[in-house]
Amino acid sequence: MPVIGIDDTDSSREMCTTYLTVEILRRTSLDLIGFPSLVRLNPNIPLKTRGNAAISLTLGRGEGERRIVGTIDGEAVYSFPRYREEKMDIDILSIIERFSPKDERTNPALIISHERGNPEFYWEAVREFIDFRNVLGKVKGDVRTINGDVGIVGANAAISWPGERVTYELISYLDQSRWGGEHSVDDESAKYLEMNFQDTFDNYDFQNGYNAIRPTTKTPVLFGIRGIDPVLLAKHRSVVRSEPYSSYLIYVTNQGTDDHLVERTIDETKLYNSSILTGFLKDNPSWLRGGVLQFTLEDGHGEIKAVAMEPTKQFRLILSKLRKGDRVRVYGGVTKPGFINLEKINVLSLSTVKHIIPPVCRKCGTRMESYGRNSGFRCRKCGARTMKGEEFTERRDIQPGFYEVPVIARRHLSRPLKLGAVK
Numbered sequence: 341m342p343v344i345g346i347d348d349t350d351s352s353r354e355m356c357t358t359y360l361t362v363e364i365l366r367r368t369s370l371d372l373i374g375f376p377s378l379v380r381l382n383p384n385i386p387l388k389t390r391g392n393a394a395i396s397l398t399l400g401r402g403e404g405e406r407r408i409v410g411t412i413d414g415e416a417v418y419s420f421p422r423y424r425e426e427k428m429d430i431d432i433l434s435i436i437e438r439f440s441p442k443d444e445r446t447n448p449a450l451i452i453s454h455e456r457g458n459p460e461f462y463w464e465a466v467r468e469f470i471d472f473r474n475v476l477g478k479v480k481g482d483v484r485t486i487n488g489d490v491g492i493v494g495a496n497a498a499i500s501w502p503g504e505r506v507t508y509e510l511i512s513y514l515d516q517s518r519w520g521g522e523h524s525v526d527d528e529s530a531k532y533l534e535m536n537f538q539d540t541f542d543n544y545d546f547q548n549g550y551n552a553i554r555p556t557t558k559t560p561v562l563f564g565i566r567g568i569d570p571v572l573l574a575k576h577r578s579v580v581r582s583e584p585y586s587s588y589l590i591y592v593t594n595q596g597t598d599d600h601l602v603e604r605t606i607d608e609t610k611l612y613n614s615s616i617l618t619g620f621l622k623d624n625p626s627w628l629r630g631g632v633l634q635f636t637l638e639d640g641h642g643e644i645k646a647v648a649m650e651p652t653k654q655f656r657l658i659l660s661k662l663r664k665g666d667r668v669r670v671y672g673g674v675t676k677p678g679f680i681n682l683e684k685i686n687v688l689s690l691s692t693v694k695h696i697i698p699p700v701c702r703k704c705g706t707r708m709e710s711y712g713r714n715s716g717f718r719c720r721k722c723g724a725r726t727m728k729g730e731e732f733t734e735r736r737d738i739q740p741g742f743y744e745v746p747v748i749a750r751r752h753l754s755r756p757l758k759l760g761a762v763k
């Protein structure tokens with residue numbers, strides 16, 4: 341029974357589901373097979389923990405060439421490509437009980453199975469809303485839950501993730517004696533990673549002065565470096581200047597893959613779905629209360645309000661330069677019916693925006709003035725009048741191409757433009 345899936349052992353205030361991996365590996369005498377997986381689920385579901393993360397790992401008697409994927413208390417953690425099945429030698433549920441917050445909104449789930457789950461389940465969990473009550477009978481393996489069964493969806497999604505598109509994250513963990521209080525991770529290190537290593541992403545937000553490799557809440561995690569190459573990530577670890585940490589592990593993840601996004605027409609969008617929609621702006625963008633920028637998108641099948649909320653910062657200023665008639669491809673999630681929250685946009689073509697301004701007087705050469713709505717123009721100097729204004733084409737202040745939210749507002753699943761290959 342070597343395939344393990346765990347979900348929902350953190351809360352909005354403390355812990356991190358991935359830390360369970362450290363405690364499991366510390367105790368088991370079995371070998372780690374492959375990388376541990378960090379799987380992010382549908383980011384639009386309101387009933388979620390902070391990062392909406394689940395983990396899975398496979399344990400057994402390792403075979404084949406081993407590689408180092410981390411250290412725990414200074415000892416190397418090896419991973420093997422193949423394995424023989426062995427009986428589980430530790431009580432994982434008791435580890436979960438010990439390390440998950442005692443909080444009514446934390447609902448841990450554990451699945452231990454002989455095999456990985458059906459990939460269809462993962463795709464549904466990352467893209468749709470799955471009611472945990474419909475999952476109970478379908479899970480293959482031994483299921484344990486604490487405090488309700490909500491976590492089953494994430495745990496089963498984690499063991500069902502096919503890993504078609506992957507990135508990696510190296511996560512370092514503080515020794516338990518250091519968990520409290522403030523922690524130091526040098527901002528300059530995060531800037532250095534961001535500027536010098538094209539294989540890493542979401543390290544530092546230069547526009548907003550935000551160090552994204554350190555967590556913002558209380559957790560055993562000291563820092564996490566995201567990237568596309570696990571061998572390089574292990575090297576980049578030496579770049580980060582920080583207080584001491586006792587362990588680190590490299591996870592394979594679905595972060596930065598856009599796995600949540602599905603190309604749809606507007607009439608096919610549903611609450612909690614994430615979509616890629618292509619259409620035209622039906623109106624000019626407008627600012628709403630709370631710093632929300634909004635425009636109406638239409639595609640011949642329907643229309644939807646495309647919004648960028650305040651936390652997306654500078655992204656809103658870029659969107660505010662769009663005009664009615666522009667053709668765009670938008671990427672985002674429906675968290676409220678009729679509204680899509682944008683993560684990025686591809687501006688496909690710009691419309692020609694014309695304004696009518698008062699013409700120059702043909703008799704005396706003075707710029708005329710408007711005589712009121714639909715009443716034409718009048719020359720103040722010589723009194724001449726005309727109905728015909730001068731056509732003025734607005735110089736557009738935006739170029740076709742991709743634009744995205746800054747690092748500080750990035751969703752875990754959203755693919756940064758830095759990595760390329762955005763659909």
Ligand SMILES: [Zn+2]
Nearest residue numbers: 701704719722
């Ligand atoms: Zn005149």
